[in-house]
Amino acid sequence: MKKTYKIEVDCANCANLMEETSNKVEGVNKATVNFMAQKMIVEFDDDADVDAIMKNVLKACKKVEPDCEIEL
Numbered sequence: 859m860k861k862t863y864k865i866e867v868d869c870a871n872c873a874n875l876m877e878e879t880s881n882k883v884e885g886v887n888k889a890t891v892n893f894m895a896q897k898m899i900v901e902f903d904d905d906a907d908v909d910a911i912m913k914n915v916l917k918a919c920k921k922v923e924p925d926c927e928i929e930l
Contacts, residue, residue, distance in 0.1 A: 885911035
């Protein structure tokens with residue numbers, strides 16, 4: 859399953875850090891952050907608890923970029 863989320867991030871380097879961090883979160887198969895479009899595309903297993911995983915993704919991203927936002 860693939861979902862797209864609107865994000866707010868200030869710079870391309872921060873977006874790259876968010877992508878790297880998101881890919882380390884358990885339950886995320888692949889995360890891609892597009893700084894120019896301000897979007898994050900996340901792939902999950904079909905039976906994944908998407909809401910719980912995305913809360914962990916947001917928490918992990920806030921550790922590397924405190925100002926980032928992901929519209930869940």
